Amino acid sequence: EAQINSAIDYLLPLIKKYKIPISHIVSHKMVREAYKKKYPNKRCSGKVDITDIEYNRFMKKLKIQLNSKAKK
Numbered sequence: 001e002a003q004i005n006s007a008i009d010y011l012l013p014l015i016k017k018y019k020i021p022i023s024h025i026v027s028h029k030m031v032r033e034a035y036k037k038k039y040p041n042k043r044c045s046g047k048v049d050i051t052d053i054e055y056n057r058f059m060k061k062l063k064i065q066l067n068s069k070a071k072k
Contacts (some may be wrong), residue, residue: 004061008065025062027055028048
């Protein structure tokens with residue numbers, strides 16, 4: 001939970017400053033899958049930084065924080 005809060009505290013100012021759409025916040029796994037789709041013959045690590053469940057939990061909390069900051 002502390003890591004999620006820390007990441008959100010770090011990202012919120014960047015998201016606002018650079019007007020980053022929430023859809024552009026992705027995990028390493030998502031980037032790797034897109035890369036492998038584009039370059040199927042290239043080899044890349046199979047390490048996963050966070051699970052899909054953790055990513056969804058993070059995104060849910062990030063959206064809540066963005067909505068609460070937008071209302072202020």
